[in-house]
Amino acid sequence: MPEQTAFTVRSGDVTRWSQTLIPTLREAPAEAESPSHVLMLRAGYIRKLGAGIYDYLPLATRVLSKVSNIVRQEMNAAGASELLLPVLLPTELYAGTKRDVDYGELLFKIHDRKNASYALGPTHEEPITELVKGSVTSYKQLPVNLYQIQTKFRDEARPRSGLLRGREFIMKDAYSFHTAVEGPGGLNETYDAMYTAYSNIFRRCGLSFVPVEAESGPIGGSASHEFMVTCESGEDTILRCPVSGYAANVEKCEIGARPRGTFNEPPTGELTEVHTPNLPGIDEVGKFMKVKPDRMLKSIVFEIKGSEGSRDQGTGKARWALAVVRGDHDVNEGKVKIAVRAITGDEKATVALADEKAARAAGFAIGYVSPRTVNSVPGTVLLVDNDASGGGFWASGSDKPDHHVKHFNWRREVGAALDDASKVCVVDVRNAIVGDPSPRSEGAKLEAAKGIEVGHIFKLGTKYSEAMGFEVLLADQQRKPVIMGCYGIGVSRTMAATVEQNHDADGIRWPMPIAPYHVIITLLRVDEEGPKTTAMEIAKKLAAIGLDVLIDDRDERPGVKFKDADLIGVPIRLTVADKALAVGAVEFKVRGAAEGANGGGKGTLCPLADVVSWCAQAARDGGLA
RNA sequence: CGGGGCGUAGCGCAGCUUGGUAGCGCGUUUGGUUCGGGACCAAAAGGUCGGAGGUUCAAAUCCUCUCGCCCCGACCA
Incomplete structure (x- = not known):
């Protein structure tokens, strides 16, 4: 702290609990689930006014x-x-950017008395x-x-x-x-x-x-x-x-270099059709057919919108992109878009998950699509993920409702189209997962x-x-x-x-720089003037060096005060009570340090003369600038 | 928007199946005893049972509609 400057150095706040509003709750409201929600409710930080609307206390x-x-x-x-x-923003503001449309339902729209349309930004x-x-x-x-x-x-x-x-x-x-x-x-x-x-x-x-x-x-x-x-x-x-x-x-x-298959491996057996009715997902189908998801091909149909924004059916231009990944992987739309741009040469093309009706009309048996549709549906490009491109046993859709096939073989089932670089390519079109090769360092694996x-x-x-x-x-x-x-x-x-990141069983543990108060002074006997005066004096000294102090001067039992102090999460606790005062000291404790079995922990005796320096040191250790 | 669940005192819950005086714990208020990790005794206050309609002599309870909220999914800062 500079001893003297031309301007006021920020002095800390001193607040008495009895004079502010910190309504702590012993039990959490049933509506709260996540740690931050529960704790901020219980510790008297927030209250709900409606779904997704909160008071900040x-x-x-x-x-x-x-x-x-x-x-x-x-x-x-x-x-x-x-x-x-x-x-409050007039909807006309969005006229040029169309974001009122792009944002869709997410945009909070309201109307005034003249029924003019506004959005809440x-x-x-x-x-x-x-x-x-x-x-x-x-x-x-x-x-x-x-x-x-x-x-x-x-x-x-x-x-x-x-x-x-x-x-x-x-x-x-x-x-x-x-x-x-x-x-x-x-x-x-x-x-x-x-x-x-x-x-x-x-x-x-x-x-x-x-x-x-x-x-x-x-x-x-x-x-x-x-x-x-x-x-x-x-x-x-x-x-x-x-x-x-x-x-x-x-x-x-991104995913680092992965090996790709050749498409030319020998078949594992006759292509066999299996009746698979009423099975909603790939896991269910796999279980029914006794095939692991990582031996199934998942084929997802995307619709391509060219830079002209129009659909080009029958003009020879690509209209559909069929992304094929292994059953245990997820297709990544952004990567599909990139792949489509590369294969079509249209730098502004975009893709969207195909509308089910339109895709059915074009000849895709949605839910049962196989890579063979690259041959049967005009204007289809096939984007095969590396991990789906090899040989061995594959199960796939059969291109007709309620049926899948076993022993799918790329060369036998898709044929010459596989060699047409304008129709088929092997690329990364799936979400990365733990263990995938790093895109930046050879041999390293991604962690999650x-x-x-x-x-x-x-x-x-x-x-x-x-x-x-x-x-x-x-x-x-x-x-x-x-x-x-x-x-x-x-x-x-x-x-x-x-x-979410900083809490324990007893409550919140604020990092020093953003804690509501740096120090809480827990006053054990409110009915005695001596301790009260001492607490006030300490608080003033701490405030003078820029620390914010909350004095718990409520007429509550010690247990309640200690529990609440831990709950609201103030980093430094000073306990002012007879025993320590008798030897000219207060009890000093940093939140979270050496907690006892049930959140207890007495802290250490700190001579009154050292209180300010101890707190200052703890605040610095906690990262307070 | 799909699936599930919940609305009863400030908070947490029971009561509803089988209709008949609305209950428990915590909290609150008052008095007393206490006082270092959510004390004890005694007394008290506090409820349009989310709302509307219906059935019935009678509805928290049964029926219909509606509103609100939570969780999972879709979606998303």
Whole structure:
């Protein structure tokens, strides 16, 4: 701490439990399931107002503001400026970008008294682009990076896990505008700065996290990274290469070189048809036929939409993509798209899971499709995953309802088409799984971990600026759409993810930097003036060096106070009571250290004169800057 | 949106099958005894049984409709 500066150094807060609202619960409400949800409810951080809608009580608000402040500091340091945009957005704003349609049901739509249509902002690409478009008149004003911390809305199909997936949540979203991708002031420079800022933010929050390569999703764009807080209860699976450090989510993860089959292995037997009625999934079919899923071929039909956006039936152009993977693998749509672009040469082609009716009409026996349809359905390209391309025994659909076949053999069943590179290729079209070869380090195998996405950065490119007509005249007299990036952090989700990652049987264990209070003073006898005065004096001294202090001055029994202190998760506990005071000391304990059998643990006697230095040291050890 | 489940006191639950005065634990209030890991004794307050309609002499309980919430899946920051 600097002894003297021209400006006020932040002093800590002192709050008395009896004067604030921390309604702890002995039993968790039945509706809560995930650890963060249960604990934040029980510890009096949040209350539910409706599905996916929560009150933030004082403790939660303190955590949120600490997270927000770290976010602000790092964003500001990285050259971004804070602003505040409206939540309420006229639907016309989406006219150019069509995101009201793309976002679909997720967009929270409302109507005013005149029945005009509005959306509650889920993110703010449109309003920010509108704003900057109207304010930036010269390329010389770029680049600029603007952010806000604000409540966002999504009409989630299924809100769940408390704050982890709500319909209303707090998010920091930043948007940058550039005239170039490369070079000083370019998108890449800001993207990299954001990557660093995000790493700083989550590190400073005291979280274990990993940045992973990701698909850019409905926001659109070219490159993106997700920041994942690692924890067992995470919904997302991330894959990592232990050697190179490569990490990606399942949707994006590449797979290293794999051997491919030759298609020319000898058959294992006569092609045999098996009647397999009323079996919904590949596992059921496999069980019925007594074939392991990894010896079955799963054929999924995708519809190709060319860059013209129209379907080209009968013109010789590809209309269908049949992705074939092993029965125990999952097809990856993003990889199918890439493969389709390569095989058709159409760089803007997109794919979507085929509409069942349309696919049936074209000749696919959905549910019973085999690779043979590359010959029977015109305009079909066949994308065979490496692991599905070899010889040996295969079971497959039979191209007619309720039947499968055994002893499928590539050469015998599909024939010459296999050699036509414009119709068939062997590529990676499946999701990576644990144990797959690393794409970045030969011989290394991918490892899996669970995580919660708390941050996401995108290179948007010109998607929004083009749609909304935001162009600037560059130095070379060329008029070009502005290049954008966007960068989000789920602030309320970060709080919840922190709890998911940092808790024990007794309650929350906040990392020091974002704990609602750094120190809780547990006052055992409230009816005696001496201890009370001592507690207040200690609190003032701690506040003076910038620590936030909660004094539990409730008239409760010691057991209740200790349990509650552990529950709400304040990192340092000082117990002020007769015995220690008699020897001029208080009891000092760091949350989680040397817990007794039932969460007990007495801590150590700390002479009154040393209380401030002990707490300061513990706060520093806990990562408080 | 598909499947499953639940709405009874602030929280957790029983009662419903077989209709007949709405109950238990925790919490709350008052008094007393206590006081280092969710004390004890005594007294008390607190309920449109999610809502609407129906059947019945009578409905928390049976029937119909409806609203809300949770979990799994689809989807998704």
